[in-house]
Amino acid sequence: MRTMVLWCPDWSVTAALLEQADTAGSATTDAPVGAEAPAGAEVPAAVLSGNRVLVSNAAARAEGVRRGQRRRDAQARCPEVLLLPASPERDARWFEPVLATVEELRPGVAPIRPGLLAVPAPGRFFARAGVSGEEAAAALLAEHLVGAGVWDCRFGVADDLYAAERAARSAPPQGCEVVAPGESAAYLRDLPVTVLADEGPEGTELADLLRRLGLLRLGDLAALGAGEVANRFGSHGVEVWRRVQGAGVAPLASRTPPPELACEISFEPPLDSAEAAAFSVRTTAERFVAGLAARQLVATGVRIEAEFESSGAGAGPGVSARSWLHPRCFTSRDLVDRVHWQLQAGLASSGLRSRKSFGTPITAPVTVLRLLPEVVEPAGDHAEGLWGGGAEDQVVRGVARVQAMVGYDAVRVPVLQGGRGAADRQALVPWGERPTGLRPVDRPWPGAIPGPAPTRVFAEPHEVEVVDDAGAPIAVTERGMVTGEPVRIRLGRQWCPVAAWAGPWPVDEGWWLGPGAGGRVARFQLVGVDGRAWLLRWEEGGCWWAEAAYD
Numbered sequence: 001m002r003t004m005v006l007w008c009p010d011w012s013v014t015a016a017l018l019e020q021a022d023t024a025g026s027a028t029t030d031a032p033v034g035a036e037a038p039a040g041a042e043v044p045a046a047v048l049s050g051n052r053v054l055v056s057n058a059a060a061r062a063e064g065v066r067r068g069q070r071r072r073d074a075q076a077r078c079p080e081v082l083l084l085p086a087s088p089e090r091d092a093r094w095f096e097p098v099l100a101t102v103e104e105l106r107p108g109v110a111p112i113r114p115g116l117l118a119v120p121a122p123g124r125f126f127a128r129a130g131v132s133g134e135e136a137a138a139a140l141l142a143e144h145l146v147g148a149g150v151w152d153c154r155f156g157v158a159d160d161l162y163a164a165e166r167a168a169r170s171a172p173p174q175g176c177e178v179v180a181p182g183e184s185a186a187y188l189r190d191l192p193v194t195v196l197a198d199e200g201p202e203g204t205e206l207a208d209l210l211r212r213l214g215l216l217r218l219g220d221l222a223a224l225g226a227g228e229v230a231n232r233f234g235s236h237g238v239e240v241w242r243r244v245q246g247a248g249v250a251p252l253a254s255r256t257p258p259p260e261l262a263c264e265i266s267f268e269p270p271l272d273s274a275e276a277a278a279f280s281v282r283t284t285a286e287r288f289v290a291g292l293a294a295r296q297l298v299a300t301g302v303r304i305e306a307e308f309e310s311s312g313a314g315a316g317p318g319v320s321a322r323s324w325l326h327p328r329c330f331t332s333r334d335l336v337d338r339v340h341w342q343l344q345a346g347l348a349s350s351g352l353r354s355r356k357s358f359g360t361p362i363t364a365p366v367t368v369l370r371l372l373p374e375v376v377e378p379a380g381d382h383a384e385g386l387w388g389g390g391a392e393d394q395v396v397r398g399v400a401r402v403q404a405m406v407g408y409d410a411v412r413v414p415v416l417q418g419g420r421g422a423a424d425r426q427a428l429v430p431w432g433e434r435p436t437g438l439r440p441v442d443r444p445w446p447g448a449i450p451g452p453a454p455t456r457v458f459a460e461p462h463e464v465e466v467v468d469d470a471g472a473p474i475a476v477t478e479r480g481m482v483t484g485e486p487v488r489i490r491l492g493r494q495w496c497p498v499a500a501w502a503g504p505w506p507v508d509e510g511w512w513l514g515p516g517a518g519g520r521v522a523r524f525q526l527v528g529v530d531g532r533a534w535l536l537r538w539e540e541g542g543c544w545w546a547e548a549a550y551d
Contacts, residue, residue, distance in 0.1 A: 002120070002121040002159055002164075003118055003120065003121055003159070003164045004106075004118065004121040004137070004138065004155060004156070004157045005118045005155065005157075005164040005165045005167070005168040006098075006116070006119075006154070007153075007154045007156070007169060008095075008098065008115045008116070008152060008153055009058075009115070010056065010057045010058070010152075011095065012047040012054065012055040012114070014094075014152075015087075015090050015093075015094035015095065016045070016084040016087070016090065017045060017084075018094050018149070019094065042059040044056075044057065044060040044062075044063055044078050044080060044081045044082065045057050045060060045081065046060050046065050046074055046081055046083055047083075047084050047085070047086050048071060048083055048085060052069065052071070053065060053067055053071075054067065055067065056081075060078055063078035064077035065081055088114070092114050094114075095114040097148060098145065098150055099111055099117060101145055101148050101150075104144075105140065105141060105144065106119045106137070108120050110253050121134050121137070121157050132178065134178050135178060139176070142174040142176075151173070152173045152174075153173070154169070154173060154175060156168030156169070156170070156177050157176065157178045157179065158187065159179070159181060159183075159246075160246070162188070162243040163184035164179070166187070166188060166195060167179050167187070169195070185222075185245065185246035188219075188222075188244045189217065189218055190218075192216060192218075193206075193207045193211060193216060193217060193218060193221070195207075196210075206237055210233075219244070221240065221241055222241060222244040222245055224241070226238070226241070261288075261291055261292060262288075262370060262371060262372040263284050263287050263288040263291065263371050264284070264368055264370040265281055265283075265284040266367065267365075267366060267367055267368070267369075268367075270364070270367045272365040272366070274340055274343035275340070277306075277340075277343050277369060278337075278339050278340035281336060281339050281369050282336055285332040285333075285336050285371065288373075289330065289331060289335070292376065292379075293379065296380070297378065298376065298377055298378075299326075299374075299376050300325065300329050300330070300376070300377055301323060301324070301326070301373070302335065303322070303372040303374050304321070304322055304324060304335075304338060304339055304342055304371060305369070305372065306319070306320045306342065306362060307319050307366065307368040308363065308365060308367060309367060318363065320342070325432060327431075327432050334400065337403075343362065399411060403432070412429060413429050414429075415428075415429050415435045415438065417439045418439035418440050418442075418445055420445050420448045420449070420505075420507055420523075421449075421523065421537070422453065422454050422457045422548040423457055423548075424439075446507070447505050447506060447507035447523075448505070449505055449525065454535050454549060454550050455548075455549065455550060456549045456551070458546065458548060458549075461545035461546060461547050462491070462545065463543070463544070463545060463546075464489055464545065464546050465489065465544060466486045466489050466490075466526075466536065466538075467488050468483075468484030468486065468487050469484075469485070472484060474538070474544075475542060476504050476522040476538055480506040480522070482504060485501075486501050486526060491546070496528040496532075497528065498527070499527045501525065501527070502524065502525040503525060504523065505524075506522040508521075509521075519541075520539075521537055521538065521540065523537050524536045524537075533549065533550035534546050534550070535548040535550070
């Protein structure tokens, strides 16, 4: 089986420009990125790592920007060069659509690194009159990749991966260089040793050493003995020598395409009722769960997308999408409930439409509903025990039934977040959702009360009075000093002597919001002679409030 290699030059730069254009909402230039862009339309760009140029595109290289240059040297050679940060994750993410495009036409794709992949070379299936099957297949792949926005794509075909990669690097943009069967070793021997610089720092060092020794072609290296190569050029030199000898052939590590687990249903005519759509999606939800179960999987995170007809002239369909999480795993009934809640919120009045948690408001009848798994886990991790589920499983099922009856927002779970006051440190999250956007707990919160935390936090603080032995109200100065010692506290209509107190913990926050928006506050811990303990808050202006109680 012969090998075909697809190479996209300067992929790190291409991916960075694609991401930049996607973020901006429009292309950076009027022409696509690649060697086929009109003259003068391509932007000189380079990717930096450690303040040095890692990759530069053709326009930047034409101005003298080279790999390994410092930032200031690259800017001196080309002042208008666009410098972008390196991101291997970004390169891989933007190369995934290229893999998918090739995989649609030729299964068995083997990703090598972002910008480089290999597939088993197609045979006579794509052959046309006067054109071999391999060249015709490369032309078809190039046509689809150009349609996907990848203009500079080059192909090479040979008996082994190494020779095919060298051939791809010698091909023109959107072209293909084919090495005849059985000629890979001879093809490699004719190449100059400078091609090794494409293999990274080790290849560059080996190429420089070979040139200094007078070995100008890979064939000169292949003529040496194995022992001489191992003693003088190390492991990398031996690997290159083996490949030039034709002994470096290895099978491709082709990836298996992930199974299609998403399910969707189309409505004809479109539905404008959340109840009707939820009833119609039951069979699709059962099919979705059964498809996961057939692969011994369950979904703990699902994305629900609802397409609806756009009201704008010439505009495409609108999409309302939301990701849902489950504390255990989704059943078909759970999915139907989530569909109903999402559509009910999207089709509701304008007051509900303003809630961003349910995605884009649905302004027209729904035409398509789609269920996509976002987080899947092995079914064995969520299987019941030998003697059935425990009390925790029964609670989960009971809460799920209650939530299905009263609504998504009606069942909430308290979670801890960062803050200074007792009320600031608690947040309520809908049951089944993972908390997001909470203040971090591990931050230093100046003015926060020390532990232990109060056991009861009042939904509405109670107004109290705190006075000293002369009956004067206690206050806190701008320096955080108490004007007197708390002696008595009035809770409701009764006064209670103070047995012990601690504080104050002053806080000055919200002053940047404008007059009346913030101010100085101070918190106290106070214990009465009757044994009751309180968390009190003093506000600038002389008001005292009981925020919480200790048991």
